[in-house]
Structure formats: structure tokens, C-alpha cells
Amino acid sequence: MKPLYxxxxATTRVAPEVLEEMLPVLSDLYGNPSSMHRFGGQVGRLLARARERVAAGLGCSPEEIxxxxxxxxxxxxxxxxxxxxxPGKxxxxxxxxxHPAVLNVAQHLEKRGHDVTWLGVDAQGLLDLDELRRSLRDDTAxxxxxxxNNETGTVYPLADIADICRERGVLxxxxxxxxxxxxxxxxxALxxxxxxxxxxxLHAPKGVGALYVRRGAPFRPFVLGGHQERGRRAGTENVASIVALGRAVELAAANIDEENTRVRALRDRLERGLLESIPDARLNGHPDRRLPNTTNISFKYVEGEAILLLMDELGICASSGSACTSGSLEPSHVLRALGVPFTFAHGSIRFSLSRYNTGAEVDTVLREMPGIIARLRAMSPFREGADAPDGGACACSCSAPGKGGR
Ligand SMILES: Cc1ncc(COP(=O)(O)O)c(C=O)c1O
Incomplete structure (x- = not known):
């Protein structure tokens, strides 16, 4: 059977339209975009076009990318x-x-003398905007x-958050x-x-990203060296992937409403089907304020890694919300922040769809999942009647002490 993704x-397949545009840059169009000759000029124009496409897709100007x-x-x-x-803030x-890409930087800055306010979330993953307002100080940088959110899909009200920050002049x-x-x-408008x-x-390759910097916002380069990106990010540009990113943003923006409607319908059918057919299953995150492609479901009494293994045997690929590292099973920091109970948090699976998923694939998942969960529950030391309180032994096969309450 063809694997179901x-x-x-975690990552997406490169769209064929995107691949088509990037391939010439990996073969004939190999100039350095900073070079003054024709090889450079050709590639420089592609770079400029990609910047325009990204900017158009985001509603900003190319100089802000x-x-x-x-x-x-x-x-x-x-x-x-x-x-x-x-420096004074x-x-x-x-x-x-x-995501750790922010979390670990903030922790690093905390160790180097910055004061970090860590906002918590409620059981559905939402922030308290009054708490955010109260947390702002004159020295907030x-x-x-x-x-x-990458795990639950919960969407945050950035326009409201931006208003609060603006009122206080905080970046x-x-x-x-x-x-x-x-x-x-x-x-x-944001x-x-x-x-x-x-x-x-978003269906471009790995190893390329972008940062929007609002015109007038303070900026200090992070990668130092040459003058690429108008002195804001040194290093010869990864032009093939940047061209791909430009096309991917353009494709996404052109079809976003229709794709979201289709993907959301598939996601909702998957979610409803799993919650209805499998007892002791619950949704993590907000039911509505959510990315259209994401559902994160916990199956009580079973362990996410074991579920993933059995799914993978059947060719169904997803992610778990926990990672068994060094002999202990630690639920994700996101599920812990939501206060998902121990016996649920360990058995969480994130399904994240794309424009390439089909209804037939959803049907396969709905057919296979009840059997997988039932099989694992039959072996689980935590199944009904054998439940352990938080702080009991770890549900992971490593039988390490539990992490309850953390
Ligand atoms: C919310 C979020 N931020 C940042 C990243 C990191 O992105 P990249 O893999 O391009 O470094 C990811 C990747 O999973 C993510 O989901």
C-alpha cells in the first residue's frame, strides 16, 4: 500500500509546480546573484522576483523580506x-x-540576564490577553x-496582541x-x-526561510559576513530554494480559501470519526480557533510512540506529542502547558493534513485506528481498572518512574 502521509x-512534500521552477537554478542558472555579469544578473532577477512573490503573498513590500x-x-x-x-531593555x-526555535532562545537570554515572562495558556491552549497586557513593562524589549501552534494547531489572535503591544510601544x-x-x-494590516x-x-524544500522585518523596525543582522540581503543576512543566497519559496507562497495564496475548505472538511471527518469510534479519546487544543489541517487527539491508557509504530506498520505516518528519551517518556511541553492529564498526554497523536491528502486516505485511517488502539490497550498496564494516579510508573515500555505532575 502507498504510505499515507x-x-x-513536520514537513511537506515539495509541490511539482515548485520543483519545476527551482530545477533550472540547480542546473543552467548557477550564477551568483551578487555577480555583475550576465550569469549573476539572470539569477539576481529570479531572486528579486521571489522576494516580490513572498511579499505579495504576505501583504508587505519586498524590501521587508x-x-x-x-x-x-x-x-x-x-x-x-x-x-x-x-540594550537598555x-x-x-x-x-x-x-516552538523550541523561540523557547530555547528565550531560555538562553534568560540565562544571560534577561528577565522573561512566560505566559501560560488555558486548557484549550488560549492566552489571557489581560495577563499579556499586565506583563508589559517600560523595559520590555x-x-x-x-x-x-505546531502541535495543536491553536491560532493566536495576533491582531489583538499587536494592538496591545503598540499601545505600549513594545516590539x-x-x-x-x-x-x-x-x-x-x-x-x-496586522x-x-x-x-x-x-x-x-508550505511545499517548498527544507533549508529556506524568510523573516519579515517591518519597515522602520530595529534590525541587527544575526549572520555576519558579506552584504547579501542588503546587509541584513550574510551568505550567498540559496537561490534555487528561494525561487521555490516564492512559487510556494504564490501557490498557497492563490488557492488558500478553496484548499482550506477542502482540507478542513477532511480533517473534521477524520477527527469526528476517531472521537466517535474510539472510547476515551479527546481533542487537544481549541476546537475552532485552529489551523484547518491539524488535529491532535489523545487516546487514554496508551503510549504515543507505540501507536505510531503500529500505524507505521500499516503505512500511516503521523506524529506523537511525546518523546521517549533516555528511558523516560516526557509528554510535550505544549500538552503539559494545557494541563492534559497524564494518562491522556502520553497517548497523543497529531494528524496534520495537506492539499495532497484524500478522502480515501482518511477512510483508511478511520478503518485502522480503532484496532490499533484496542490492541495496545489490551496490553496497557493503565487500561480501565488498572489506572495509575499521576506520578505512578511510566506507561512507556522502559518502565522508568513516572513524570506525573510535571
Ligand atoms: C512553529 C514552528 N516554528 C519554528 C519551526 C522551525 O522551522 P525550521 O524547521 O524551518 O527551522 C517549526 C518547525 O517545526 C515550527 O513548527
Whole structure:
């Protein structure tokens, strides 16, 4: 059977239209875009066109786009920039559900003397905007709130957050790596200062990203060297992938409403079917304020990694919300921030769809999942009647002590 790919928040297949445009840049069009001769000029024009396409898709101007190597670099650059440009401001605000590309930078800055306010979320993953408002101080250098969460798909109200930051004159960054290509965006109206995106989440290749820097927002380069990207990001541009990113953003923007409607309908059928056919299953994250392609479901008494293995045996590929590392099973920081109970958090599976998923694929998942969960529950030490309180033994096959309460 052809494998079924339901892991599009991890990465996506390169769209054929995108591949077609990038291939000539990997063969004949090999000039350096900074070169003065015709080889350089040809490629320089492609670079300029890609910048225009990305800008058009986001509703900003091409000069506000800096190409980078990935979403992580874009996030790092934004945080670094805001901090370096405001040496007197030692306070940052972010959330407990950020991707490590923001989370670990904030933790790093905290260790180096910055004061970080970590905003919590409620059981559906939403922020308390009054808490955000109260957290802002005269020495706040930056607020960083993701546009959409990679694990649950929960979407944050960036326009409202931008208003709050503006009132206090505080810079705002958003990690929109999961949002670009899945949600319509208009940066001319949004009011954020920095926005990170990544090619491989929207059917362009891995190893390319972009950072939007609002005209007038302070900027300090993160990668130093040559004068590429108008001195904002050194290093010869990855032109083939940048061309691909330009095309991918254009494709996504052109079809976003119709694709979202189709993908959401498939996602909803999958979600409803799983919740109805499998007892003790629950949805993680917000039911409505969510990316159209994402559903994160916990199956009580079973362990995510084991579910994934059995799914993979049947050719169904998704992600779990936990990682069995060094002999202990740690539920994801996102599910912990939502307060998902221990016996559910360990058994969480994220299905993330794309324009390439079909109804027949959803049918296959709906047919196979009840059997997988029943098989694992029959072996689970935590099945009904044998439940362990939080803090009991780990449900993972490693039988390490439990992580309950953390
Ligand atoms: C929300 C979010 N931010 C940042 C990243 C990092 O992007 P990249 O893999 O391009 O570095 C990811 C990737 O999973 C993500 O989901």
C-alpha cells in the first residue's frame, strides 16, 4: 500500500509546480546573484522576483523580506535583533507553548540576564490577553507569540496582541512557521514587527526561510559576513530554494480559501470519526480557533510512540506529542502547558493534513485506528481498572518512574 502521509506540520512534500521552477537554478542558472555579469544578473532577477512573490503573498513590500536558511534562523534573528537593538531593555514576554526555535532562545537570554515572562495558556491552549497586557513593562524589549501552534494547531489572535503591544510601544515578533500557507495573512494590516516563516512547511524544500522585518523596525543582522540581503543576512543566497519559496507562497495564496475548505472538511471527518469510534479519546487544543489541517487527539491508557509504530506498520505516518528519551517518556511541553492529564498526554497523536491528502486516505485511517488502539490497550498496564494516579510508573515500555505532575 502507498504510505499515507499525515505529518505535514513536520514537513511537506515539495509541490511539482515548485520543483519545476527551482530545477533550472540547480542546473543552467548557477550564477551568483551578487555577480555583475550576465550569469549573476539572470539569477539576481529570479531572486528579486521571489522576494516580490513572498511579499505579495504576505501583504508587505519586498524590501521587508529577508531570506534565511530556515524558520529557526528567522526566529533567532528576530529575537536577537530586538534584544541587540534595545540594550537598555532587559525584559521579554513569550508563551509556554512556543516552538523550541523561540523557547530555547528565550531560555538562553534568560540565562544571560534577561528577565522573561512566560505566559501560560488555558486548557484549550488560549492566552489571557489581560495577563499579556499586565506583563508589559517600560523595559520590555519584545513580545514573541506564535501565530499558530505546531502541535495543536491553536491560532493566536495576533491582531489583538499587536494592538496591545503598540499601545505600549513594545516590539512584537510572531513565529508564523505553521501559519503561512495555511491561513490568509495581510501584514499591511496586522501590525507585527517581525514574522518568521519556513519553506518546508508550505511545499517548498527544507533549508529556506524568510523573516519579515517591518519597515522602520530595529534590525541587527544575526549572520555576519558579506552584504547579501542588503546587509541584513550574510551568505550567498540559496537561490534555487528561494525561487521555490516564492512559487510556494504564490501557490498557497492563490488557492488558500478553496484548499482550506477542502482540507478542513477532511480533517473534521477524520477527527469526528476517531472521537466517535474510539472510547476515551479527546481533542487537544481549541476546537475552532485552529489551523484547518491539524488535529491532535489523545487516546487514554496508551503510549504515543507505540501507536505510531503500529500505524507505521500499516503505512500511516503521523506524529506523537511525546518523546521517549533516555528511558523516560516526557509528554510535550505544549500538552503539559494545557494541563492534559497524564494518562491522556502520553497517548497523543497529531494528524496534520495537506492539499495532497484524500478522502480515501482518511477512510483508511478511520478503518485502522480503532484496532490499533484496542490492541495496545489490551496490553496497557493503565487500561480501565488498572489506572495509575499521576506520578505512578511510566506507561512507556522502559518502565522508568513516572513524570506525573510535571
Ligand atoms: C512553529 C514552528 N516554528 C519554528 C519551526 C522551525 O522551522 P525550521 O524547521 O524551518 O527551522 C517549526 C518547525 O517545526 C515550527 O513548527
Amino acid at each position: 499525515f505529518d505535514n506540520n 529577508v531570506f534565511t536558511s530556515c524558520g529557526t534562523e528567522s526566529d533567532n534573528t528576530a529575537l536577537h535583533s530586538a534584544v541587540a537593538a534595545n 532587559k525584559h521579554l514576554v513569550t508563551t509556554r507553548v512556543e 519584545l513580545v514573541s507569540v506564535m501565530f499558530a 512584537l515578533h510572531t513565529d508564523a512557521v505553521q501559519a503561512v500557507g495555511k491561513l490568509p495573512l495581510d501584514l499591511s 501590525g507585527v514587527d517581525y514574522l518568521a516563516l519556513s519553506g518546508h512547511k
